[in-house]
Amino acid sequence: MSSVTAQGTPVTRRLRWPFRGIIANFAILVILAYLVLAVLGPVLAPYGPNDIGAGPQLSTPSAAHWLGTDGLGRDVFSRIIAATRPALLAAVIAVVFALVLGTAIGIASGFLGRFWDSALSRIVDLLFAIPEYLLAILVLAVMGSGLVNASLAIGLVVIPRFARIARGSTIEVNQRHYIDAARLCGRSRIWIMRRHILPNIASPLVIMTAINLSTAEAAYAALSFLGFGSTPPDSDFGSMISSSQQYFLTHPWIVAFPAIAFVILVVAFNLLGDAMRDRLDPRSRTTAGA
Amino acid sequence: MIRYVGKKVLGAAAVLFVLSALVFMAGRGLAPGNPAMTLAGPKASPADIAAIEHKLGLDKPVWQQYLDWLGNALHGDFGVSPISGQANIEVIGQQAPVSFELAVLGLVIAVVLGVPVGVMTASRAGTAADWTMRIPLLVIFAFPAFVSGSIALYLATHYLTNLYSASYIPLSQAPLANLQAMLLPALAVGIPTAPLVAQMTRSSMIETLAQPHIATARTNGIAEWRIKYQYALRAALPPVLTLIGFIFGLLVGGLFIVEKIFSLPGLGRGVLDSITNRDFVQVTGQALVLAAAFIIGNLIVDLVLPLVDRRILRR
Numbered sequence: 001m002s003s004v005t006a007q008g009t010p011v012t013r014r015l016r017w018p019f020r021g022i023i024a025n026f027a028i029l030v031i032l033a034y035l036v037l038a039v040l041g042p043v044l045a046p047y048g049p050n051d052i053g054a055g056p057q058l059s060t061p062s063a064a065h066w067l068g069t070d071g072l073g074r075d076v077f078s079r080i081i082a083a084t085r086p087a088l089l090a091a092v093i094a095v096v097f098a099l100v101l102g103t104a105i106g107i108a109s110g111f112l113g114r115f116w117d118s119a120l121s122r123i124v125d126l127l128f129a130i131p132e133y134l135l136a137i138l139v140l141a142v143m144g145s146g147l148v149n150a151s152l153a154i155g156l157v158v159i160p161r162f163a164r165i166a167r168g169s170t171i172e173v174n175q176r177h178y179i180d181a182a183r184l185c186g187r188s189r190i191w192i193m194r195r196h197i198l199p200n201i202a203s204p205l206v207i208m209t210a211i212n213l214s215t216a217e218a219a220y221a222a223l224s225f226l227g228f229g230s231t232p233p234d235s236d237f238g239s240m241i242s243s244s245q246q247y248f249l250t251h252p253w254i255v256a257f258p259a260i261a262f263v264i265l266v267v268a269f270n271l272l273g274d275a276m277r278d279r280l281d282p283r284s285r286t287t288a289g290a
Numbered sequence: 291m292i293r294y295v296g297k298k299v300l301g302a303a304a305v306l307f308v309l310s311a312l313v314f315m316a317g318r319g320l321a322p323g324n325p326a327m328t329l330a331g332p333k334a335s336p337a338d339i340a341a342i343e344h345k346l347g348l349d350k351p352v353w354q355q356y357l358d359w360l361g362n363a364l365h366g367d368f369g370v371s372p373i374s375g376q377a378n379i380e381v382i383g384q385q386a387p388v389s390f391e392l393a394v395l396g397l398v399i400a401v402v403l404g405v406p407v408g409v410m411t412a413s414r415a416g417t418a419a420d421w422t423m424r425i426p427l428l429v430i431f432a433f434p435a436f437v438s439g440s441i442a443l444y445l446a447t448h449y450l451t452n453l454y455s456a457s458y459i460p461l462s463q464a465p466l467a468n469l470q471a472m473l474l475p476a477l478a479v480g481i482p483t484a485p486l487v488a489q490m491t492r493s494s495m496i497e498t499l500a501q502p503h504i505a506t507a508r509t510n511g512i513a514e515w516r517i518k519y520q521y522a523l524r525a526a527l528p529p530v531l532t533l534i535g536f537i538f539g540l541l542v543g544g545l546f547i548v549e550k551i552f553s554l555p556g557l558g559r560g561v562l563d564s565i566t567n568r569d570f571v572q573v574t575g576q577a578l579v580l581a582a583a584f585i586i587g588n589l590i591v592d593l594v595l596p597l598v599d600r601r602i603l604r605r
Contacts, residue, residue, distance in 0.1 A: 125305075126305055126308055126309075128535075129305040129309075129588070130312075130584075131539050131542035131543070131580065131581060131584045132539045132542075132543060133539070133542055133543035133546055134542060134561070134580055134581055137546065137561065137562070137565070138312070138313065138316040139316070141316060141319070141320045141565040141573070142316050142320055218434045219543075221434060221436070222435070222436060222546075225434075225436040225547060225550075226550065226562060227562075227566075238436065241437065241440065242436070242550075245440065248440055248444060249443075249448070252444060255440055259433075259437045262437070263429070263437065266434075267428065267429060270428060270431070271428075
């Protein structure tokens, strides 16, 4: 009896909230909170993020300035809120860029095989063989820094991961009988790739996307720390930390608060990635959460 | 065996070749609009500019510039920076040992911390002890090098003043003083990498510990630590080693950041300074050496791998 009710109607099954466990749901809540801050930031922030002299310089956390002020008297809390927008944007731009290009490369090389496979795989292997940060920094040295360029550089560096996963899964799916059936029906290769391959390799790609959101997030902060992020005075987690380095020894909170805000976001993305994997990867369920 | 070695060496050489072209192009892309004109200054005559162009080889076609540059680089000559006037190889000769030492120390720290934790958590998978060890690791992994580096610097200058010295001294001059300057930066490079090593070791160990030969060893009454560290770990290591290229990548990323935080005169900071100064000659040499070290490191792992797991040769 219970098995019948547990299955329910197709509609209710599809609408069920996919994530179980307190940790995964908490992570999603945290990410949503950051999203709200990113969207409504200008409304919610008590001061303008770039207002020099919003308060006294280097003041300790107080009622007027919850998280203190930095060396130019800018409100740290407002700057942290302003930093959420570029942080989330960078992660999304980088991962979407890598997802689209990497998937296209991976499907093409896995499905078309032969010449295409060896040519595309060489390129992917080559990208993999270059140290990620060096590649990103060189690209940015030529293209110039900034939010979009930094995100695209990160995306470029992450492409091989998506391409490899997409290629492997495509080769697996390509051996199924329904692909042969579609071929016999005279479907074009583009049609098969779009209608049969893509939906069937979606779940490993979704896992990769979720995992790489946190990687991209951290990479963007690192690049912005090195001075390749959004242009000053706009705030970024990375540049907030690097520009306050000189005060860090005497006024640690100027560095500590952005660092904490940033680490919470990365941990949340990490946990989201793990939750996606647990949810979608059939293998991870058997290995005791490895 | 010879085929395997040959294949790996050739592959690495091919990657290095393509990479050198990319690095060269990046250098040219970085160069100011017309480098010779910029260097000559606003009052220079066309003849002066032409002379500088000729001196830098900029009057030749780009492909020939590249081949000249590559040929010289293979002889260890990376040119003279037109901006600082220093011979590139001298600058690299000073910077490379710093980065190399930092990376090696960082790797050692990551492995010494990561592997035992991976083994310990694997054999207790799913228990409370497993989680109490893993959650801090997850948090540390979320701490990027620039945060952990800042924390390390803070601790160093406030509480560990005896342990840390801010001035860098080459290893060859005074090994102890050198270690004093390098220990904390190395920790800042190694600690964020350790959780990754632990995670890889852990998942590989979980698979190995479920194998029949481990059960056989247990029924034979072999001590548990020996089963874990001698039998299982050896079988679990190859997959971890194959992912070490990933770890090298993290280490290189760590170099850029940690050298900047601790003001260490290494290649990572050198590349960043060259980019800031638009020193297109110097940056190519520095980036090429950094990338070559990374590729050679990966090649060494590939060559060591068959010694741990001979099955690789048969693939």
